[in-house]
Amino acid sequence: MTEVLFVLFGVIAVGSAVGVVMSRSPVGSLLFMVATLASVAGIYVLFEAHFLAAVQVMVYAGAIMVLFLFVIMLLNLGHAYQADVKFGLWTLLSLAVTGLMAGILLNRFWDGGRSGLVGDSAAAAIDASIREKGAVGAIADPLFTDYVVAFELTGLLLLVAIVAAVVLAKPRT
């Protein structure tokens, strides 16, 4: 059952990702992106990362994609259908380079399941933590103890980003 769902979500994710790159209209790309993010959230659930799946749907597929949509509508790019894909030698070159990159990554990380990544070594500890503290508590516990400095810095980063966005998008007077 898990494998079937994984293959289903994976096919939707890869198909929609190709749609993001190939769609002529920016809004179409955006909707394909939402489908990709939603199916990746489904895969998170298969890996017992329920909190991250919820955050993925709410923050990524919800807030960030609406921000993109808002900018597309604001700049009135929703019907800019002129092709902006570079064809010819450039496309061949990009396909070769990205294919090479994927090959190097796969060569590094995919070994046909012979490595130590076969058994779920930390899975039992994570599942016990989720049973004990709940799906949110299992993440919140390390987040607010071991990584609290990084967490506070993230808040600072968001503040800087808000100020920067306001300053950049403000019309020059």
Next chain:
Amino acid sequence: MLTQPAVLLSVLLFAIGSLGVVIRRNAIIMFLCIELQLNAVNLAFVALSRHVGIEGQVFVFFVMTVAAAEAAVGLAIIISVFRHFETVNVDKFNLLKW
């Protein structure tokens, strides 16, 4: 058990995202493809957290926050560039000043 297929999927999504950054000229689509790459890395983090520990999921949380900040600043830059050049096609502007 599903870790290796998930890493394969993550590599595929990352490659598609980088392909999109390279072949599309629309700044918003390029930006969307960068988000796709971030998401591919998140998928690898979640898959490997089953082996390394819950820290992988904490890192995904941080990556999502940075992606949100990056989206806000990047889209503000795109709005600023559009206001000046009336286009978001990255071939149409080549000066990093306005």
